[in-house]
Amino acid sequence: MSAPRLDALDRVHGPAARPGYDPAAHGVGILHLGIGAFHRAHQAVATDDALARSGGDWRITGVSLRSREVADALGPQHGLYTLIERGADGTKARVIGAIRDVIAADPDRVLAAMSDPAIRIVTLSVTEKGYGIDRVTRAADPAHPAVAADLADPDRPSGVLGLICAALAARHAAGAAPFTVLSCDNLPENGALLRDGVLDFARRARPDLAGWIADNVAFPSSMVDRITPAATPETLAEAARQTACTDLAAIETEPFMQWVIEDHFPQGRPDWEAGGAIFVRDVAPYERMKLTMLNGSHSMLAYAGFLSGHRYVRDVMNDAALAALVRRHLQAAAQVLPPLEGIVLADYAADLEARFHNPAIAHETYQIAMDGTQKLPQRIFQPALAAMEAGQDPRAFAFATAAWMRYAQGVTDTGETYALRDPREADIRAALAGVARDAGAISAALHDLPGLFPQRLTHDPAWRDAVESALALMLSDGM
């Protein structure tokens, strides 16, 4: 007989810890767009800690904009799920009670929920490509399908910018206060970027509202960090051992967690410090450090590791040659960063190597390799530019770029093909169609993709040489 579903806390038997508060005693105050594994391992956990320590009506309505998968798993469990932390020295589990309900693929209901004055914060983890903001112009990108649809019909929005603007319009019309908008994606100065995108969308779709948004809505930036692989059957089996329940929404993550937030919440906020969040005046240096060091080396090792036949990050780290490249990348990345008070970058780098080594976490290189065109500008190209401008050796960044270019060909050294899983996959394929298997030609074709590389890199012969020579070796000798 299978174990009962995890649909009430009194069903939980076993080692997993239970919430330190009664979830039913707290109302909702946050709406989260993009309720994937990352949110459930990060912001929802800090909110759970905040509810336990300081209370408040801060439970979460989670939203999946398109897929029903998370709602189908969490809905019957009334938002309850097991968080499994896997470290080198063992496994710990706890049941999280912070999520009240989930709305999936139902924009009208999402809009109604966002318009409810009880919601004082809208948080987002929709991935880099989910925003529909052109990163060069910082305007709403009409080439993004949801942005185009929402500009054409702003009262029935389905995308991030359209929903935020329509909900703010409804609140303004009702004389209600706006919500605070908190981005939790790996984008530099994510709050400022989202503000620019929302304001541009408003100017085009609701010109009367743009000024009010500019004057009244807070868009704090935040840096988020926790390595969270996709759940596997082993995750669910561990949750069953920990809770004696069937939990179809369980997730696993590393013990490390970091959240640095700009403290600008005019409508109040949970006591996220209880979950370890740090509030600062300026998040930008922390974001830059994390994007350049963690995410930059992650992307590099994902492309080089995937093409070397390594399924998981931990396997890459057990390959001495690749581990040496990770170390070189971290050192080069640290060199382009300004000093940050209280942080020793060499220690940060050593901690990252240890986190990537974590033998208990099965993080797929193919998962990290996804969406390269959305990730590389802030992870690799900006640091490369900073290195070149400071007269430093750009080879580590050129190697990472070449590894992505090699990956962009969609075929391994042993001839297996794979999908790139990138929103610009069609552009990449078109750019490479008919191009010879030659490093110079491939590099030229990809450097010419509109809006991807900073122009100053594209036109720098030293950079182009460094990328080409790394790529030429990968093509001739294999990864």
Ligand code: CS2
């Ligand atoms: C990873 C990140 O998939 C990726 O691109 O680099 O998701 C990474 O695991 C997180 O940013 C860690 O905080």
